[in-house]
Amino acid sequence: MKRTVWLLAFLAFFSLAFAQQKAEDIIKVQCEKAPVVAELWHGFRGGAPRAALDNLAVEFNKMHEGEGCVRPINQGGYRDLSTKIKAAFAAGNLPALAQAFENNIALYIEADALMPLDGVISNLDQLNPLFVNAVRFNGKLYGLPFNKSVLILYYNRDLLNKHGLPVPKTLDEFISTAKKISAAEGQPVYWFRPDTSTFSYWFFNMGGSYVHDGKIVVNSPEAVKALETMVSGVKDGWAKAITSGYINQNFGKGVFGFSTDTSAGYSYYLKAAKFDLGIATLPGNDGKPGLGLVQGTDLIIFQDVDEAQKKLAGEFINFVSSPKAQALFSAATGYVPVNLKAVDEPALQDYLMDNPDFKVVIEQANYAAFEPAIAEWEQIRFDILGQAIKEAVLGKATPKEALDKAQKQVEDLMAGRIR
Incomplete structure (x- = not known):
């Protein structure tokens, strides 16, 4: 129907x-x-x-x-x-x-x-x-x-009902809810892809901006905090990095509780879900929905x-x-x-x-929320910042090390020293 x-x-x-x-x-x-x-x-x-x-x-x-x-x-x-x-x-x-x-x-x-x-x-x-x-x-x-499309929160209604928990409305509630359910289930329930789209949710809602004094900055304190949140989620057992395929293609390979993903995937999530799938505005701050990346x-x-x-x-x-x-x-x-x-x-x-x-x-x-509308952003998004996020999530560098390296590459790119 x-x-x-x-x-x-x-x-x-x-x-x-x-x-x-x-x-x-x-x-x-x-x-x-x-x-x-x-x-x-x-x-x-x-x-x-x-x-x-x-x-x-x-x-x-x-x-x-x-x-x-x-x-x-x-x-x-x-x-x-x-x-x-x-x-x-x-x-x-x-x-x-x-x-x-x-x-x-x-x-x-x-x-x-x-x-x-x-x-x-x-x-x-x-x-x-x-x-x-x-x-x-x-x-x-x-x-x-x-x-x-815009980033939204996908969630498993059956899982929330099982644990008697409401849909989280704030960042703090989101993390605490994911931790509680993950501890009870014995496995991570917040699933994410280690890419710039997922990073953008934490980054923008932690007050981050890519532009400072007219320059592109990817290693700001807010950026480091956002990436640390993703990395610590994996280490602490409440977040699971999906490194192969889309999130909905991995249903059945664990207990899915939440994801912050594009609304363009809604029909694919519906088709793949064997549970009662819900969507909600992103958990945010100050009683308002979180900022969602527009793609x-x-x-x-x-x-x-x-x-x-x-x-x-x-x-x-x-x-x-x-x-x-x-x-x-x-x-x-x-x-x-x-x-x-x-x-x-x-x-x-x-x-x-x-x-x-x-x-x-x-x-x-x-x-x-929008990413910078500059000619170099495609390369920064995929080849520089995107790679830094993967390196940190996969444990090849600390969040700060990965982002500091990315910042140097951004500056070299913007100055024409690399292409």
Whole structure:
């Protein structure tokens, strides 16, 4: 039943089967006949996100028959996508549209490659202002927030009920609850992946900021404390580092109690869980939910394409950011609806009725945190800070040693001494 409601709504709106290959075939035919074709390079490898994007394109193209066609083209994963876009700069064959993270946008702005979107997005006042502000650079708007997810708390209702404990609301309650249940069960119940996303939860909610006096700092006292919390959780037996596969892929290999993970994984958690799965806003401070890292991409328009393609691309981003399209996209994929009016649409209302927990995702989006929107952040996130977190969690260095090493690498990168 959980998938039936949104599936029927999706089919009713788009009037085609929820099948990726069929959508691709329809798009191929649509674009063969179109006088203008705007390519959209994306990083959706498959599954519901790719199918939903293809179906959005099909409907848009039907509405613009005889005028133009948007053709989504997968370029691999997100890092593959950014690599191919960089190569396209040199080759001079950029697409009209692409997905991009905020740090990618910063890089493309440096290359003077993007078309500002001020005055292009007609429903800007309906969009989540936190997401919109993240794509403003020097006062100009360069992206449309599109597929956005946010960190939330996943928990095992059965386990909490077994031990007579409530869902934790604060960081201190979170740690104490995990310790109590872990001691009773004889194994760690807070599961996490040793990466920058998990680190961000502890870091941001312990008062951390990556920017100090205009410089990137990854070894601040708050950063060390956050990483020490993750490391001590493993050593003290209340936290378990998942180093292979996603957390939901490890269900059944121990007692799962909690995880701080992306809302984009909600449907996968539901499918994998053999227990009563709950989600909640992140444990925070001062009676408020914790800050959750926002992930996912924005849609951008490259300015080095002809005016007809740019016009078509502008119409497409207005279409996909409309309340109806966002309601259907959110219900189909689990991404946060970036249009605030999407929650009033029947498709999302039906989905929320069938999946009331998903209201948590919408609420958590009001308590959002972002990583630095600088061109170098992708390398820092994965190759420097990400590696430091793994080294510390796996016991190859102390948290301070790992982060001090990472800070030196960050400074060398920003100064151009390494690439």
